[in-house]
Amino acid sequence: MRKIFLGLSLLLVIFLGLGGINIFAGIDEDSELIPAPQRKIVVFREGASIPERNAVLKQLGTKIKGMRHHNLVNATSVVIPENIEEVEAEILRNPNVKAIEPDIVFTALPLRNPHSERFIRPSGTKPTPQPSQVIPWGISRINAPQAWGTSTGTGVNVAILDTGIQLNHPDLQVNIKGGINTINPRKTPNDDNGHGTHVAGIVAAVNNSIGVVGVAPEANLYAVKVLNAAGSGYLSDIIEGLEWCISRGMDVANMSFGASSDSPIFHEAITNAYNAGIVLVAAAGNDGGSTLYPAAYNEVIAVAASDENNQIPSWSNRGKIDFTAPGVSIYSTYKGSKYKTLSGTSMASPHVAGVCALLLQIKPTYSPRDVYATLSKPGNTVDLGYTQSIQGYGLVDAYKVITNP
Numbered sequence: 132m133r134k135i136f137l138g139l140s141l142l143l144v145i146f147l148g149l150g151g152i153n154i155f156a157g158i159d160e161d162s163e164l165i166p167a168p169q170r171k172i173v174v175f176r177e178g179a180s181i182p183e184r185n186a187v188l189k190q191l192g193t194k195i196k197g198m199r200h201h202n203l204v205n206a207t208s209v210v211i212p213e214n215i216e217e218v219e220a221e222i223l224r225n226p227n228v229k230a231i232e233p234d235i236v237f238t239a240l241p242l243r244n245p246h247s248e249r250f251i252r253p254s255g256t257k258p259t260p261q262p263s264q265v266i267p268w269g270i271s272r273i274n275a276p277q278a279w280g281t282s283t284g285t286g287v288n289v290a291i292l293d294t295g296i297q298l299n300h301p302d303l304q305v306n307i308k309g310g311i312n313t314i315n316p317r318k319t320p321n322d323d324n325g326h327g328t329h330v331a332g333i334v335a336a337v338n339n340s341i342g343v344v345g346v347a348p349e350a351n352l353y354a355v356k357v358l359n360a361a362g363s364g365y366l367s368d369i370i371e372g373l374e375w376c377i378s379r380g381m382d383v384a385n386m387s388f389g390a391s392s393d394s395p396i397f398h399e400a401i402t403n404a405y406n407a408g409i410v411l412v413a414a415a416g417n418d419g420g421s422t423l424y425p426a427a428y429n430e431v432i433a434v435a436a437s438d439e440n441n442q443i444p445s446w447s448n449r450g451k452i453d454f455t456a457p458g459v460s461i462y463s464t465y466k467g468s469k470y471k472t473l474s475g476t477s478m479a480s481p482h483v484a485g486v487c488a489l490l491l492q493i494k495p496t497y498s499p500r501d502v503y504a505t506l507s508k509p510g511n512t513v514d515l516g517y518t519q520s521i522q523g524y525g526l527v528d529a530y531k532v533i534t535n536p
C-alpha cells in the first residue's frame with residue numbers, strides 16, 4: 132500500500148548459467164540440497180557492475196556453475212563443484228572481489244522435540260473440516276479480537292518467508308495475494324512442508340465460520356518460498372526472497388527460521404530491507420542457546436515464545452530478545468487443508484508480525500523504527516517477570532498497541 136516501489140523488479144536475479152546450465156537444472160527434488168561446502172557467495176567491491184562481475188566469474192569457465200546475481204547486496208552466488216580452495220583463491224585474487232562467504236543453510240524453527248508431539252492433535256489422513264471457527268489461545272492472549280473493531284490489517288502486505296503457503300487452503304486463500312518460489316522458480320510457492328502454512332494462519336487466517344482466525348485476519352499474505360520440503364534453505368535463496376519483498380512493496384516480513392552463524396552479507400541484505408521500510412520479524416530459536424540469526428540482528432524484531440501460563444520455556448533462546456508472544460501448543464492452519472498444533476518460536480514470531488500489520492493499517496507511514504517504538508512503549512506490553520534477555524519488553528498486546536500507537 133504505502134510502500135515505494137523501488138523498481139528493483141528490473142534488477143531481479145538474472146540467471147546466467149554458464150554453458151546453458153543453471154543451478155536448478157540438476158535439482159528435481161526440492162528437498163535435495165547441493166552440499167553446502169560447494170556453494171559460495173562472492174561479494175564484490177562496491178560499485179562493481181554486472182558486466183564486471185560477469186567478467187570476473189566467466190574467466191573461470193567450468194570451474195564454477197550456476198551464477199545468480201544478488202543486486203540487493205552486490206554479490207553473486209555460485210557453485211564450485213571441485214577444487215574449492217584453489218578456485219576460491221583464484222576468485223579472491225581479482226581486485227573486484229571483496230570476499231567469499233559460505234552460502235549457509237537456515238532451518239525452520241518448529242520445536243523438534245518428542246514432548247511437542249503430545250500437543251499435536253490426531254488429524255488422520257483426510258482433511259478435517261472444522262465444525263465452527265475457534266479462536267486459538269494465543270490470539271486471545273494478545274487481545275487481538277479486541278483490536279479488530281479498529282484494525283484487521285486491511286491493505287497491509289505481509290510476506291511469509293518460509294516453506295511456502297498452501298495456496299488454496301480454505302481458511303487462507305482469500306488473503307493470499309501472491310508470492311515467489313526462490314528455490315525453484317519453475318514452481319509455485321505452494322507449501323510442501325506445512326510449516327509456512329501454519330505460520331501464515333497465525334498472521335492472517337480468515338475470520339469466517341471455519342477453522343481458526345489469525346491476528347490480522349484481513350492482511351494480505353504473500354508466500355515467499357525460501358525453504359524446501361525439509362524446512363531448510365540457503366542464504367542465497369533468502370536474499371533473493373528479501374529482494375522480492377522490496378520490489379513488491381511488502382510492509383512486514385516474517386522469518387520463522389534461523390542459523391547460528393553470523394553472515395556479513397546477510398546482515399547487509401537485512402539492513403537494506405529495513406531501510407526500504409520493511410518491518411522484519413524473526414523467531415529467536417528453540418535450542419535454549421543464544422538468539423539465532425536473523426533475529427539477532429538489530430534491524431530484526433527477535434521473538435521469544437511463551438505458554439498458556441505465561442511461562443517462557445527453557446528451550447526459547449535468549450540474549451537479544453525484543454518481545455515475547457505465544458509459541459507453545461499453537462493451533463493453526465496446515466497443509467492438506469488441515470489444522471495442526473505446533474510449538475516453537477516459529478509460532479511466536481507471526482503473532483508479532485500480525486500485531487505489526489494491525490498497527491500499520493492505522494499508521495501506514497510508520498517506518499520499522501516507528502513500529503518498534505510503538506510496540507515497546509511503556510504499557511504496550513505485559514511484563515511476564517523475566518529479565519530483558521529472556522522476555523525482551525514482554526508479551527505483546529495488540530489492543531494496547533492499537534489504542535496507544
Ligand code: CA
Nearest residue numbers: 337339341343
Ligand atoms: Ca477461519
